[in-house]
Amino acid sequence: MQLKSISKYIPVLDWGRRYDRTAFGNDMVAAIIVTIMLIPQSLAYALLAGLPPEAGLYASIAPIILYAIFGTSSTLAVGPVAVVSLMTAAAIGNVAAVGTIGYAVAALTLAALSGTILLMMGVFKLGFLANFLSHPVIAGFITASGILIAASQLKHILGVDAGGHNLWEIVSALFVKMPETNMTTVLIGIPTTVFLFWVRRGLKPALIKLGLGSRMADVITKAGPVMAVFATTLVVWYFHLVDAGVKVVGDVPQSLPPLTMPDFSVGLMADLLVPAVLISLIGFVESISVAQTLAAKRRQRINPNQELIGLGAANIGAAFTGGYPVTGGFARSVVNFDAGAQTPAAGAFTAVGLAIAAVALTPLVYFLPKATLAATIIVAVLSLVDFSILKTSWRYSKSDFVAVLATVLLTLGFGVEVGVTSGVVLSIGLFLYKTSRPHIAEVGLVPDTQHFRNINRHQVITDPHVLTIRIDESLYFANARYLEDYLLDRVIGEDTLKHVILMCSAINEIDLSAVESLEAINHRLDEMGITLHLSEVKGPVMDRLKCGSFLDELTGKVFMSQYEAITDLGTDPPMSKSKVVDAKPDPGKTAKAS
Incomplete structure (x- = not known):
């Protein structure tokens, strides 16, 4: 009876007792596929957050293991995701300069704050607070964020230094820097982007036509980004393209995640508190939506409050192991589900695979062009862009349409912090407006x-x-x-x-x-x-x-x-x-x- 009571808060004690050889085999296959997918993705999302590439790997090891212990979803894959990475860059870019020690420490502190907020929400059963975020508004925010992220990565495709916190600033900076475009980088970035789009849509059908089984074709398709990484790295190394101005990842520490300490100074925590709350809410909404959708397909149940505890533990783990804020990712979770993951152990096995990569494979990415990572990000985030939400909301409710459109325009025009804040305010305002005028x-x-x-x-x-x-x-x-x-x-x-x-x-x-x-x-x-x-x-x-x-x-x-x-x-x-x-x-x- 006591074990059953404890297992409510530590689910691994429940599913771990029933773990068998069949589940191990399915989880191991899923872990191999997801690991292959996550290596380039983790490096790319760290680049998006303005952090060294190894931070993406570190944020995908300890957090996954902690979620496997405390989470309730059998298929949710936790780690860096595009929207949270962009929000992280926006938040800590206001308190420290990119590339400095202070920037990396601020990322750790942001993860610690986010983890603490999520953990407290779980302990006090406040998961219902996420219901105040209207799903159409969140869809509008994610669509606008996808456009912002893709636009922000064009500088790496063109090989120029250009920044900006909103779409106007990004496009203006790119226009000014256009004469400095590095054509060698363009010849790497554009073909890689086209290839990755084709991999996503056309490779699997092509392989099946050639006679490969669906499972093997799926594995090869998921390895598409790895193929792009291998090919472009080889080209840059063989032809000495660094001398031609192609920017590469460079030295990546060959080690397991280090023990790190966030900065708990009052001033820094005050500066990061509001972004941490927003990241926590957006991350939880994205994570719980994915987890519940996948669980429903297997007639399983997700406990939202325990999910908060699992995500909180994952973020605290990221804070003390060199990472930054994490949540459950849609793409990797779907891959994990399709690959046959049966329990959260699949995530733990993925963490082991990434740990091996951090120790053994990082020297191989020295010549990996940043244009390839940018292409990986662009292809991933454009799948988040869904303008059909505008059409759907217009047809269903004009007030919902106005809220979605305002969120999209404010995010594009003023950046993610204003966009997500306006999304939260609009969600609550929309609820109050509707209920204040009952039918x-x-x-x-x-x-x-x-x-x-x-x-x-x-x-x-x-x-x-x-x-x-x-x-x-x-x-x-x-x-x-x-x-x-x-x-x-x-x-x-x-x-x-x-x-x-x-x-x-x-x-x-x-x-x-x-x-x-x-x-x-x-x-x-x-x-x-x-x-x-x-x-x-x-x-x-x-x-x-x-x-x-x-x-x-x-x-x-x-x-x-x-x-x-x-x-x-x-x-x-x-x-x-x-x-x-x-x-x-x-x-x-x-x-x-x-």
Whole structure:
């Protein structure tokens, strides 16, 4: 019993007891494939973060092992990812110069802060906070980030020194530096980019046509970036292209991840706190989305709060082993899943493979051109660009479209920090806007049934002496006054009206502000000679209402069902003087509930 309780927080104690030879074989195959993919990718993402290439390898070793111990996904592959790498560069670029010791230390501190935030969120079960980030807004931010990342790497394809924090600055700097373009670098970068795009889309079908099995064709396709790395490194070395101005990776330490210490000075942590929070939230949203999607395909379950603990441990591990902030990556996780990974042990085996690469293979990348790494990044991040989210959000909701478009434009125009901050603010603002204006429907009885529906959508029976209003949202401080104004505006001028029934079937929560609004409604209606009633009140809501004096002062009754209320209060024979309202569209509410 005690082991079962502990295994909730250390999942390896659960799946580790059931580990067998079959799972080992599947995990090992997956680890080999993912390791091949991760070697060039890790080097490339470190370049994107403005860090030495070995930082990418270091950030892919200890964090993966720690996630395997504390994480709940059997296929999530943790390590550096494009968006977090870009956010890391933006954050620490404000506090230290690229290439300095202070820059590397700031990256460690950012990882430590991010890990601590994630760990605390997991311990206090705050995973729900990520729900405040609207998925369309996050999709818009990732799309804009993909464009920014691809644009930022063009300087390596052209062989020029050009920077910038937003799209305008990047494009302007590239335009100014265009005369300094190194054509030798271009002749490496552009063909490599084209080759990697072809590998992603065309190599596997070509290999299958040649008679290779699907599994082997898939492995060779995933090794495409490694082929590009090998070929371009060989070309630069053999033809002495460094003398022609081609920029290369250079010396990479031949060692396992070192023990490192972040800088916990108050000033630096204050500067990095907000970026750390944003990186934590964006990283968690990306990671949990991938983990849940892949888990659903195998009918497995992901524990979001434990995922926070796993990602927190991974980031803290990165902070003390020479890395920088990490999260679960989409591309590598899908590869891990497709390769047949059965347990988190596949990640641990991948870490071993990367450790071997860090010790034995790093001298081989001295002549690796930065243009090749840039091509790897460009091909990877352009798959994140999805402008269809604009079309989808426009078709579904104009407010969602405005939020997505604003996030995209702000990210491109002002950089990732402004973009992601605006995304968070817009997500919360969008939620508050929508819930502050709840859908309210006037309902009537569907003939020959006991069901009530919107009078603007269905042919229903209504009573001129009874008004039934259905509120399709929980009531709280932001929308309580809206209901009050709507209801009082509706009853003005209705001289025959005697009863108002609030149908509460869709109200799941109610706060003190909403109760006070109900008290005001009850008082105002009473002054008009109208009685207020409630129907279909849920238990938790009734418990709240009983806490105060509202039920004692209520002028009417609380009915178990809406049909019971109409039967009790109806002043006309069922079909004689009741009116049937023709179904008609409700302008502006075509997507609302019936």
